[in-house]
Amino acid sequence: MKIKLSAKLNNFELSIDTCVNDTGICVIFGRSGSGKTTLINLIAGLIPSSNGHLSYADQCFYDSDKKINIPVHKRDIGYVFQQARLFPHLNVAANLQYGYLKKHDSDGSFFQQIIQLLQIEPLLHRYPSSLSGGEQQRVSIGRALLRKPKLLLMDEPLASLDQPRKRELLPYLEKLNKILKLPIIYVTHSLDEVLYLGDEMLLLEQGKLILQGDVEFVWNHPKMRPWLSTDNQCALLHASVFEQHPKYALSGLDLGDEQILWVKKINQPLAAKVRLRIYARDISLTLTKASQSETSIRNIFLVTIIQINLQDDSASIKLALGSNMLWADITLWALEALQLRVEQQLYAQIKGVSINPYDWANH
Template structure:
């Protein structure tokens, strides 16, 4: 392993064993899986909050844990910022005092540095308030600010959006993106929400039953058949990234270049030159055999030339088949009935046209 964050740990708690292994660079690594998968145990082990762990944790070349060498750096010396699901704020202190407490028990930055952090997180007007008077979203912003003011080399976030209502989640997601884009440290985020992971993560670690099922680039892992059982059949699909190249204001359409392949999306605040991440569900992709340019009389405008790379039966044993499609610089997934598979004589290596009925914009980020 040779990333900004290297993790290979084994933790036994009673009869349950958690094994988590991944390598990640700066940016967000999402630990994803159902409740009881071992995600939070892995996160707490990385932080040094679980005793008896075996394996290795290394951040930026610094060894925090190496059980074979007898190295186990205490939690307070690991330079790890931790954002808990419920915030864990100090109720008797003001917002300003909670922020200051983030570094060395209240001896951290004050004045301009603290005010700047509060303003960036949208809580600059709340510094004199107590945590109990804040909304759930405001409390989580405060928890994030406190963790960042500890000057961490690694930021850990344990389902920071789980306790929030949908409106507060929408407000906090851009804040997490801002943190990701502005600080050059690894961030590990625990989540069981597919949309959050699709929007935020560069690296995806899929866990179930205490085991790491897959780990790697989120764009690659999302399209893998092997993770369907954990992601959920209804969420099976692929992530693709591209650049907005044109806006048709008359019809409200944005054109996105996917490395040579083009998609048209309904315009929703896009700008030319903007980079976007898109999630395309397998259930929203139809297939046709033949040349996309020769197809007329169809309302589906997004038609991409693709090649069938792999075919797998439906894991649920239903009447469907799952297909992995290669496009110019990425992958798509499609779900068809087994009857269509036979009647269309679909096979690996075959050229087809992928017709995309719907696209979800999971992440937007500007150039530069």
């Protein structure tokens, strides 16, 4: 997808020039007011661009030079808003059918697939006002999908929901992309959702694109540090399930280069790829390696210090572990006592119990 757009809206200027993958989930991340929603509204055609070019696959939606501007209702784009925006005077079935074209689904199998995927069959005859927030959002996703869009835009679809509802909905979102092979552009300011869903990531600030790439690349990039507040600084790692422990509920993850990380059991087949989040506060550093019978720590890796960032009350140490990267937070006292310096080799210890079910996602 080619995006080269600029727009001016009361005191706010947005100017983006980039290319986005036509498959997978592309996450647009940034603070509120950074222009995330503006960008996808421009893509949908809900607000007018002042200048530029927008095309998806081989379809041109907007081109200021060629005077092309396809109106919203003719762009093959689905849009899931932050609020479900269900039509209150129509029941769930009628809401779902609003954008549904029977001629594209003569045997009704797509309709069935969607209502099964999102489990909305039991809601069909109810009215939006009687649904919970999570149910409403599921219906609104179904409604957007039934139009058979070529691209799905989602504007913080989970932001208005409470934590349990978010957890309830996340797996559905993951399935959408994988089962329906539908590319998604997903706006969020939640790192949890990035970890769970993102393939590609765009980092926006004040209407400008400041970073773009794989989620791991952007997440671990120094420009991303301000978003990861000191108490939840973390690194993202790629791993694959290597073995399940025969006796304990633990899984061994291969971080590459035969480095095995033991974590709480991950119910995935061997060799399944996962993305893992390790918090900087869960890593401690030691100069000598204790044997496994002397320490409770199961995961001890030889690492190299790449960078030391001093903060007011602590130090963030960036570590290289094979091709992966880790962050460790330690006190200034420890930093001085261990006399750490860049390029020094030492051992990083990671507690196996510190990695929870919400710290990894299938990938």
